Amino acid sequence: MSAPGLTIALADRFAAIALGHVTREYPNHLAHGFEGPEDLGTPRALHPLFYGSFDWHSCVHGYWLLASLLRRFPDMQEAGRIRALFDAQITADAVAGERAYFARPLARGYERPYGWGWLLKLASDLMPLENGRWAAILQPLTDVIRDRFMAFLPLATYPVRVGTHFNTAFALRLAADYAETAGDADLMALLTGTAERWYGADENCPAWGEPSGDEFLSSTLVEAECLRRLLPRDRFLAWFDAFLPRIGAQEPATLFTPATVSDRSDGKIAHLDGLNLSRAWCFRTLTASLPEGDPRRGVIETAAEHHLATALPHVAGDYMGEHWLASFALLALTA
Template identity: 40%
Template sequence: MKKSVVTFALAAGLALAACDSGNNQGTATEDRTLPAPRDGVVTDRFAHMALSCIHRQYPNKISHVLNSDADVGAPRELTPAFYGCFDWHSSVHGHWLLVRLMKLDPDSPFADIAEDALAESFTPENIKAEVAYYTAEGRKSFERPYGIAWFLQLVAELEESTHPVHQQWRETLRPLEEAIVTKMTDWLPKLAYPVRLGTHNQSAFAFGLMLDYARTVGDGAFEALLAERTLDFFEGDTSCPIGYEPSGEDFLSPCLMEADLMRRVIGEADFAVWLGRFLPRIPRNGKAGWLEPAIVKDATDGKLVHLDGVNLSRAWALEGIASALPEGDPRRTAILAAAAVHKDAGVKAVNDEHYAGSHWLASFATYLETKRGIM
């Protein structure tokens, strides 16, 4: 099989250029040989991209509170399990991507390499250090809620797997999982208002992933708290201004992510009625034109390339919304038509040409292609 060499940056100075440069890889490198993606298997391309970054340390953007000189350190020292892929949350969902594809496609030519790479990250020592970092003074809001939700999704993926190695990793991650659930359980009742942005702090997207986690692991108390907060925040919403979307740096739709969350907590008949109030202009003509895909004018810009992500996340939210409506609902055809054009635009944009997008878009594409939010 044709081989291609992927270079991983493992050591360099903290002052390296930011992600927008897309080319700086550090001064010391480790080469791993990855198989070429199989023809027609789009998820192989996504696995290739994740393996190209989960142990690539630089460029790196950290959100790091310093309490003293002792807190100064390289990313691989501060968070030794999740230091690659430019930032903590992208590293986490890059690891999730590999676990998901190992589980769904165990015969993939990437499976063994993915297992080796994940085993390098998922050690008791690394997770102990992650817990120490996460629970340290001044980090109450670290990666809350976006990165936290993706970590819990990673745990849910492992929980569902029957693979012995996955079960071992699931136990290895448990200390960080428990610290996160404890902190989220304390925070959720204090959140007076939802965050309706189209970026990392959005409440609806994170609540959806956390709900799926709680149901997968059987944490009824956490599930009940999330469902209660969801209804408190969103049950009475009407006429979401989807025509104002997307904002210039969105990677999540505020309106569609809210609807995709609400279909998780209310029954089919109630959801159909709620959706009519919330998005009253969804057409019944079966056409996709009511929601146009976003346009990216500079794929090297780490903020502007977010809009490739909004196309992918809109597509999976639309598919989720349609899945929760009755079969005969006249809106389903137009919803699925819009999902299809967004999926086409989004998946076409997922490539390794520019690190600004390649370090994270493959995870969004995998979530969509494998229907994670529905299955």
């Protein structure tokens, strides 16, 4: 079985999907705290930039997908539409509106940590584009989210290990890309220290509960990917040997069987397509981290290909998955 790579044709397909939903205001799922009737508002009134794609975080990583594709394929068919969208939507006024939302007293933990991680990931991919002009416009909001990581992580005594939006390893992993691209040594040191504190002593992971009924992240594999990204290679390899000591024998076995998706019109059940894609992403990055000749490489690479082949045909179709799955497919294809 051979997994596909990211071609310009597939990039244009993914871009067309995202362009169809990042400014689609409805249907919309708002996680909004009211302090009074004056806080009532439509998605676009509350979030003048990230109002589409069903929810805030999906809109953010829809923009990330478009930025990432434009960076890789500046001459792709959809490049003009992406540039026009960014010019129209990433404006100082829209960013100020998003900052104002985060300044609300009830928004202290808004989109923590998943949306935070994706916002920094978007910022990192905007930096190389158009001499950084879109990244510069977004920077006031980027600074808010960066500072929230800096304030929150020292207070977070424990990690969150579920396979949904609250997973802390995934957020650290995304934020690390921004810290590196921006040259933010303080943020990178905090991310690394937090990962060590939360996960550094973990070993013999049984992968209990995977998959559960609505997860889109493997808490086991995302933790491994987080440590791979943040630790020095030798330190990571020693940790990985202890964390998943029998992965070369396809154990824990539950990690190697793609999740079954019984109803893609159900938003929670459709999360399982994302689980398969995020597993493929992690398996691919972990394969590349192992030494040449390591027998685990073939086992893990095969698992990546199997999960990707299972999920990739379902990136588009029902809006419950279509508004976000291409982002996870892109992570897997570019790992």
